[in-house]
Amino acid sequence: MSSKRGAASMRLDSGSVFAGYTIERILGVGGMGVVYLAHHPRLERLVALKVLSDNLGDDDRVRAKFEREAALAARLDHPNIVPVYDRSGTDADVLWISMKYIDGGDAAHLLKRLGGPVAAATAVRLLADAAHGLDYAHQHGVLHRDVKPANILIEHGDHGAERAVLTDFGIARALDDAETMTGTTATFAYVAPERFLGQQADNRADVYSLGCTFYELLTGRTPFPRLEQAALIAAHLNEPPPRPTLAHPGLPQGLDAVIGTALAKRPGDRFATCGALAEAARRVLTDLQRPTVVPPYSGPHPTYSGPHPNYSGQPPNYSGPQPIYSGPQPIHSGSQPIPVNQPIPAGPQPIPANPQPFYSGQPPIYSGPQPGQPFGGYPTPPPRPRKSLGLIAVLAVIAVSIVTAITVGIVVVKERSGPATVASPTPSRTTTTAPSPVAIQLLDDGVRIGSANAPKTIDMFNEPICPACGRLLNGYGADIERAIQSGKLAVQFHLLNFLDSSSASGNYSTRAVAATRCVAQSGAATVYLKTYQGLFGQSFQPLEKGATDHTDAELAELARTSGAAAATTDCIRSGRLMDLARATAAQGYALLEKLQRGTLSTPAVFSGIAQVDTTRPDWVTGLN
Known part of the structure; x- marks a missing residue:
């Protein structure tokens, strides 16, 4: 059979000849035509022969375009692209293309x-x-x-x-x-x-x-x-x-x-x-x-005596958040696209209008860390009173006497001024299990940092322009990071944007959320913590209804000084995660509404559905 019109519409039988190829059998049928396993008598090898539907050759524009594109495809030489051996000529009634036969299926x-x-x-x-x-x-x-x-x-x-x-x-x-x-x-x-x-x-x-x-x-x-x-x-x-x-x-x-x-x-x-x-x-x-690991904190132990978040009554009856947006959180690469066209206008995204601020009045005066400083930065608490050394010595003598009376073993007593040593016949062994590594995980409504099997997880809600949020983060940052590193605590950070309208630019809070999402997508937990903390530094955090806030370039510089890579800072400068930031903040707000019924306030911390009393100096250690 020669390559005449109708060859694709009527199936080629085994043993028939088309365009010099002997048909073995059909490999597959698709919308564009039929693929045959065929044998080329001169090349002595099997090929995949795609014979396109005959009506595709009726249009001269299609034929010309096919010839041009097939010629381009034939020049591609890559191990992950099927080589093109031959194609139909300009005078063929039916369009076809022959390729290397891949025997593993698709x-x-x-x-x-x-x-x-x-x-x-x-x-x-x-x-x-x-x-x-x-x-x-x-x-x-x-x-x-x-x-x-x-x-x-x-x-x-x-x-x-x-x-x-x-x-x-x-x-x-x-x-x-x-x-x-x-x-x-x-x-x-x-x-x-x-x-x-x-x-x-x-x-x-x-x-x-x-x-x-x-x-x-x-x-x-x-x-x-x-x-x-x-x-x-x-x-x-x-x-x-x-x-x-x-x-x-x-x-x-x-x-x-x-x-x-x-x-x-x-x-x-x-x-x-x-x-x-x-x-x-x-x-x-x-x-x-190989999760991202947060190094242990070695700074001072801070204290905090700030106000209690507005909360009263019993914890709300809550059985899990119902997010208003259930899509995944995108991640981005720092590489640039191969020449692109104008982006498609974004479709409608039903995100609630910004709610009213959670608090009012003048922001309290406080001092926090400079951008890029590690968690913690408030004064070290006064030293605990030292116990009497004499009392300790008496208790030690009593303990030794009791052990001597009840322990089966050899007791060696030295001079009165020296210590007493108890030799046990079966010395015990203590096995220490290292905590699981700390990982960073993107959530629909925030970012989780902590071991995957941490026994306690808390939700922390903050707003970039809220000074009290900075006081809480800076005051207890060391405790929080120590608990995370020990594997005892995981923290789900929810950064909200309800004070956008109170910022000089009108969208600073959303841009801060977008910046932290760029950092989180890099997978660097330490950089995320430092950048998040830096947002609330005294010299960085904008005031509510202030005359200025920060540009995307300044947010990118904060991330850079915290250790972010160039791809992350490029993400922040581009502003490409703004839509994602709005959706993330909206879902965080929806979760806070479910947890904190009535008057909402930030900062707010929840352990499950119970709000944590953050006015207690030991509120972090008390979680363990």
């Missing part, structure tokens, strides 16, 4: 064979391979536009090694002009929102599709499973990214943030490259075994 068949998700480590490995190929193609000016499990082939190498390789580069873009005849050439389940809106797509559209693919590998289902095409498009445009841990509870929570960023509605809020997405996922799995 990721879609792998999911079907398993009947569910692949292991997280396998998913991250396949993600990384695909990301390498995609970034290479993007650097050479080629977009894929149809990234999905069916286009990620699995190649079996020597010694059982596997790697993922991408196929169908450029074909979807070449066939976009034919969408009105065939439906979209890409699969709706993986298409970025900007493509539905008819906006020009760049490499971050492939980032979105790769994120959808990664979600399916992790959970065994697509991000937005919908029966109706219109409902699926609406979900991509309007619904928040799904959390993989809800579909597969055994997954690490950090993957929620990875998917949340990859599937952000606006391209500018996504990872800048596919490699950045893969690296973030890899880091989540690595951090499970």
Whole structure:
């Protein structure tokens, strides 16, 4: 059979010849055509021959674009991209392309064979391979536009090694002009929102599709499973990214943030490259075994005698927060996107209007640490009264006498001026278990710092312009950090923004929340604590209704002096987490409303549903 019109619409039989290739069997059928396993008589090797639907060749524009894109794809030479061997000529009635045959099947068949998700480590490995190929193609000016499990082939190498390789580069873009005849050439389940809106797509559209693919590998289902095409498009445009841990509870929570960023509605809020997405996922799995550790605190022991937060009555009847936004918290890479277009305007995000301030009156005068100083900075408490040495000596003699009377062993008594030693026949052994490492975890409504198995977790609510919040943090920072380091305490920090309208810029509190989110996403617990503390320093914290506050550049400098890396300070200067900051603060506020019924105030600390009396000097140590 020659390559005449109708070859794709009528299946090619085994043994038939098409474009010089002998057909062996069908490998797969898709919306664009049929893929055959074929044999080239002169090359003496098997190839994957994709014969496109014959109606795609009817439009001269489509044919010209296909030739151009196929030529670009044929030049791609990368171990994670399927090599293109040959393609149809300008005079062929049916469009076709021949590629290297990969014998391991594709990721879609792998999911079907398993009947569910692949292991997280396998998913991250396949993600990384695909990301390498995609970034290479993007650097050479080629977009894929149809990234999905069916286009990620699995190649079996020597010694059982596997790697993922991408196929169908450029074909979807070449066939976009034919969408009105065939439906979209890409699969709706993986298409970025900007493509539905008819906006020009760049490499971050492939980032979105790769994120959808990664979600399916992790959970065994697509991000937005919908029966109706219109409902699926609406979900991509309007619904928040799904959390993989809800579909597969055994997954690490950090993957929620990875998917949340990859599937952000606006391209500018996504990872800048596919490699950045893969690296973030890899880091989540690595951090499970190697969490960020907060070094022990060696500074002075502070005291605090500030006011009690406004709270009275019994703890409210509370059975867990009902967040107004259930999406994951995105994370960002410091790398820049490959030439991007204007970001898509953000869709409506129903966030409550800023509530009235929790307190009124003149802010109290206090002194706190300078930006970048460690937790703690208030005076050391007066030394405890020393007990009588004579009394201690008497008690020691009595204790020794009692031990001597009841202990079976040898007692050696020296001169009256020397100590008495008791020799035990079976000396005891004390085993000390080191506390679990301290990790930082992104929450929908804040940031958690502490050991994963800490026996006590508290929620601390603060506002960047609230001076009393700074007094509490600075006064008890050393106690808090010591308890965290010992593994006895975890703290969930909730930074709110209800005083935005009282700041000089009108949005300082939200920008401070965004800055701390940038720091938290770096995974550095120590840097987060120092930056958080620095926000409340006497020389840094703005006054309510003050004439000035701080720019994003100044917030970035605070983070830098606290130890933040360049990628983190770039995140702060860009202001790209402002929408996330508003959502985070709104959820923190909603949680505080549930915990602290009636008159709300900050600072506020809760252990479970019970508000902690922070006027007690031992309130931190009393939690243990």
